[in-house]
Amino acid sequence: MPSGSSIKDGLRPIVHRLRHRRDSLLCGSCAVLLYHRVTEIPTDPQQLAVRPAHFNEHLAVLKKNYHVLSITEFDELLLKRKKFPPNAVLLTFDDGYADNHLEARPILERHGLQALFYIATDHIGSGREFWWDELERMFLVNDNLPMDLAFARDRVRINWSAPGAASSVERGSTYENQLNVMRRLPSALREEILGELRVVLNSAVARTTHLPMSVEQLRAFSGSPSVVLGAHTLGHPSLAHLSSNEQQHEIAGSKRALEVLVGMPVKYFSYPFGTGADFNATTEALAREAGFLHVAANYPGMVHARRSPISFPRYLVRDWEGPQFSKEIQRFFRR
Ligand SMILES: [Zn+2]
Structure with missing residues (x-):
């Protein structure tokens, strides 16, 4: 016979799912997608690259069947706790690879879509690979x-x-x-x-196929209507493993550095790596203190307005062809 605690343990995922369903019904929900690179490279041990042709297919699927939010629409819905429209999606990219400017941006512009790009600022203009x-x-x-x-x-x-x-x-x-x-x-x-x-x-x-953006590329990039920038620390450490002072330096320092680089205020942030082991309560407090409107993490789940805008979940996107992408995104919405 199961003990009381194992019944409770068994019920927890069901309760979690029901609560999520209720919140989604009340507030709507949004799938935030996480990309890193749009390019074709011979080796990719971290599976960060999506081929440009596949990215183009992803955006075609999104335009046909989903409501891709602009960043200000997402802000308004999340921060004012309004109901997300059906099939809401937000596009995000981490790190600041040169291919974001050279390959992803023109495809986004062609489709008239916008994405939020989080930049690890010490790498910009370094001429060194991440x-x-x-x-x-x-x-x-x-x-x-x-x-x-x-x-x-x-x-x-x-x-x-x-x-x-x-x-x-x-x-x-x-x-x-x-x-x-x-x-x-x-x-x-x-x-x-x-x-x-x-x-x-x-x-x-350094391999020319693996460079972060140069300062000039970042400045040109930031002028596109398809691009909104956020910070992603200075040197891309796992923040939870650093002292509070070091975390503060990485978080607030990258906001300041990015503002100086592009000459505009920076309101968004994402945690490097972004799993539950890579940020902690101190990290969240420091991100709030730095004045970001919202902060992205990296664990699967839907975003809705009942969730904290600090440490919201995202779905990693891989190098899927259009039909596979279509299946995966349907799965995100069914969770
Ligand atoms: Zn990153």
Whole structure:
């Protein structure tokens, strides 16, 4: 016979679903979609890229069957707790890749749609790849890996030696480990360590296919009617692993930096990585204090006006063809 607590545990998802249904009926709901890149690249271990042809198909599906909100429409509905229209969708992008300007923007403009782009500002104009892409370049696609390596700096420890040095298995596990270690480091320390690794791993040259926007590109980008900008920290750390001061520096600092870069106020923010392990109550308090109107996280779920505008959910979009995208988005609305 089930214990009282297991009955309660079993009921929890049902109660959650019913509550969500009730809130959706009362307030309507909106699927916020999360993209990163619109481009075609040969390797993509984090599945961040959507091919331009597929992105075009996604927008065609959205225009035909959904109500894609402008950013000010979304603000009005969420912040004034109004009812979302049926089939409401908001488009968002994280990070600030150059392809957002070169590939995604023209497609959005052709369809007359708008998206909210969250920018990790230290990467803009750096001429360097985003740090997770640097790890891919150094460990997964590097033809000049040294045969022996013993590297130790702070929490970053990498060791291998011949024979069988840096086999594909070892490369893969080192890459995965370093992604986990480096997301928890303060951005300045991670940058120092990456600088040393570029030298010892013989991999200093950034791939032109993986660049963030230059300052000029960001400025031109910000002038498009299809583009609204938000901040996404300075160096893209997992905020929950930083001290309160470091978090404040990353959150408020990226708002200020972006405002200086584009010369307009910045009202929006999204957490790097954005899962429940990447932000905490301090992060949420600091985001409110910085004056953002709303803040996006990265866990699946529908947004409605009964939900807090801080840490709202989003659905990750992958490189789906149009029909697959259509099925996936229907599934989002059925949850
Ligand atoms: Zn990001």
